[in-house]
Amino acid sequence: MMLDQHDQEQDDAAPIDMLEAYYGAHGWEYERHDDEIVATVKGSWASYELRSLWREDDSVLQFLAFPDIKVTEDRRAAVYETLGLVNEQLWIGHFELWSASGILLYRHAAMIDGGDDGTMSLGAAELLVESAIEECERFYPVFQFVLWGGKSPKDAIAAALIETQGEA
Template sequence: MLDEAEFDRDDAAPIDMLESYFAAHGWSHEREDDEIVAKFKGSWTEYELRAIWREEDGVLQFLALPDIRVAEERRAAIYETIGLVNEQLWIGHFELWSSSGILLYRHAAMMSDDEDGATMSLDRAELLVETAIDECERFYPVFQFVLWGGKSPKDAITAALIETQGEA
């Protein structure tokens, strides 16, 4: 988490806030008008984080793309897995782009609009980014168990979501 004292911005336009957030973390990122793309190294893989601002709708589309591509012959199992995984989520969802086989997490956030236009707070930016990363990290093993481990979607979720109790 960022310390707000280290962060010198009040609420800002959504893409501006995300750009400042990524820069404060030292993550490589590129920006074009209403879109920003950053790279984040998670514990399982590198993620591409992409935000697209749709001013006309007041919506920020946030995508997290783990490095997972699904071959045509594995898509039925992954679609079933996505359905089971999405039942576990409160915010956002996973999907598979049929044209490319890319698996991703997506969340659309409506931004409040004031007289200066839509803005985003640091807390909201942090929640948006951290939730996407946390869900990708949490479910990455599930998708790998199905794709590479030969597990059924139900077995993969059971195996990946075992919660350890106590200390070893």
């Protein structure tokens, strides 16, 4: 959901403050704890937990999106192959699998160069959040085809990323 020009004229703010304002403007549920904010957004495939952590010392905003996919031990080899093929198609961010828990996630680290004040623009916040959600939505079916559909990673990508024309 793109914000209109009036909304984008808002001043820059600290990254977590800006994300809090962005989530609030969309009416999304969120919790804020110091330099961390967690929001929940419903996509067309699943609800996504969006977690952001601000490291002021490094001027880095770590942004994580969890598409509610847990990978069992017996499916990890296929998912690792899928991750390699999926990540080749991403311009920013990447998907990864946490080995200890089997949780699949999208991760992107953003360097925030706001000079001495370390601020983030509304446009940057919007791009960070919306691109993460779009990538999760785009590749969610790929992971499901591999995990539950028994497809090979290459077949899953081919089946899930077919470009359709028109509407049904």
